Amino acid sequence: MEFHWLLFTFFIFQALIISQISILCTANTKLFREYIGAEFKDVKFSDVPINPNVDFHFILSFAIDYDTSTSPSPTNGKFNVFWDSTNLSPSHVSSIKSKHPNVKVAISLGGYTVGSQFAYFKPSSVRSWVSNAVTSLTSIIKKYNLDGIDIDYEHFQADPQTFSESIGLLIKTLKRNKVISFASIAPYADNEVQRQYLALWNKYGDIIDYVNFQFYAYDKGTTIPQFLSYFNNQSSNYNGGKVLVSFQSDVRRGLTPEDGFFDACNMLKSQQRLHGIFVWSADDSKADGFIYEKQSQEILD
Numbered sequence: 001m002e003f004h005w006l007l008f009t010f011f012i013f014q015a016l017i018i019s020q021i022s023i024l025c026t027a028n029t030k031l032f033r034e035y036i037g038a039e040f041k042d043v044k045f046s047d048v049p050i051n052p053n054v055d056f057h058f059i060l061s062f063a064i065d066y067d068t069s070t071s072p073s074p075t076n077g078k079f080n081v082f083w084d085s086t087n088l089s090p091s092h093v094s095s096i097k098s099k100h101p102n103v104k105v106a107i108s109l110g111g112y113t114v115g116s117q118f119a120y121f122k123p124s125s126v127r128s129w130v131s132n133a134v135t136s137l138t139s140i141i142k143k144y145n146l147d148g149i150d151i152d153y154e155h156f157q158a159d160p161q162t163f164s165e166s167i168g169l170l171i172k173t174l175k176r177n178k179v180i181s182f183a184s185i186a187p188y189a190d191n192e193v194q195r196q197y198l199a200l201w202n203k204y205g206d207i208i209d210y211v212n213f214q215f216y217a218y219d220k221g222t223t224i225p226q227f228l229s230y231f232n233n234q235s236s237n238y239n240g241g242k243v244l245v246s247f248q249s250d251v252r253r254g255l256t257p258e259d260g261f262f263d264a265c266n267m268l269k270s271q272q273r274l275h276g277i278f279v280w281s282a283d284d285s286k287a288d289g290f291i292y293e294k295q296s297q298e299i300l301d
């Protein structure tokens with residue numbers, strides 16, 4: 001008899017936890033994020049329209065663990081600034097944050113290229129990479145008064161276990177030291193990229209706050225139903241994660257704002273599954289006056 005009661009209580013308890021978890025995962029989030037600074041087109045934080053009713057993250061692109069010579073080489077976790085730091089300096093960060101209390105600023109690590117070559121994730125060992133990364137990033141983050149990091153390596157000279165341990169320990173240490181308050185990852189649909197990021201997610205998903213999935217890396221001509229099925233697939237791959245939707249403001253690929261991106265956002269919103277929108281990138285959007293940034297934030301508001 002007592003055993004049955006225990007079992008019964010246990011099941012009720014489990015049912016409560018499961019319903020709590022599904023409530024957590026099925027809520028819209030008013031989060032807008034935008035990459036900035038990779039293309040040296042003189043874009044400033046103050047150029048970008050900021051809706052006071054959303055949480056707004058600028059993501060500086062990029063900090064890379066390569067040296068800054070004319071033909072950059074890997075530095076095993078010693079990060080340098082590779083974004084347009086003339087227009088996006090520490091004083092620009094403090095000024096935009098003091099004018100807009102809803103703004104936070106992050107840095108993205110890695111990126112597609114450095115100079116004219118691929119930017120590789122290429123650690124000598126997990127321990128040495130993490131140690132160098134914690135030291136160099138802590139100094140950059142404090143100097144610029146930043147709030148979070150984004151992981152955007154897209155080329156690898158390391159196996160998924162090395163990637164996952166290095167990045168997992170980096171995020172864990174920076175959070176424990178209160179250097180950052182949030183972390184995101186930026187995978188896209190490519191076999192090797194997914195193999196690396198899913199290994200990281202499966203071990204360290206609980207300390208990763210957002211998944212900036214690069215939906216714009218899908219083919220040109222993506223339809224709304226295709227987009228929604230990609231969203232479903234990636235939400236189940238990054239199970240329990242806040243998977244954000246995204247578009248790119250220069251090249252027309254994936255599902256574009258012109259072809260129904262915002263209709264797809266509204267559908268997800270009505271299902272309580274819109275966890276936020278991010279854009280690549282402010283550098284390119286400047287030319288058209290940030291019209292789609294305004295629209296994105298109105299949908300989230």
Ligand SMILES: *[C@@H]1O[C@H](CO)[C@@H](O)[C@H](O)[C@H]1NC(C)=O
Pocket residue numbers: 194229230233234237
């Ligand atoms: C779903 O994601 C997996 C893992 O990346 C991939 O192998 C598969 O092709 C995807 N399926 C669809 C329909 O996109």
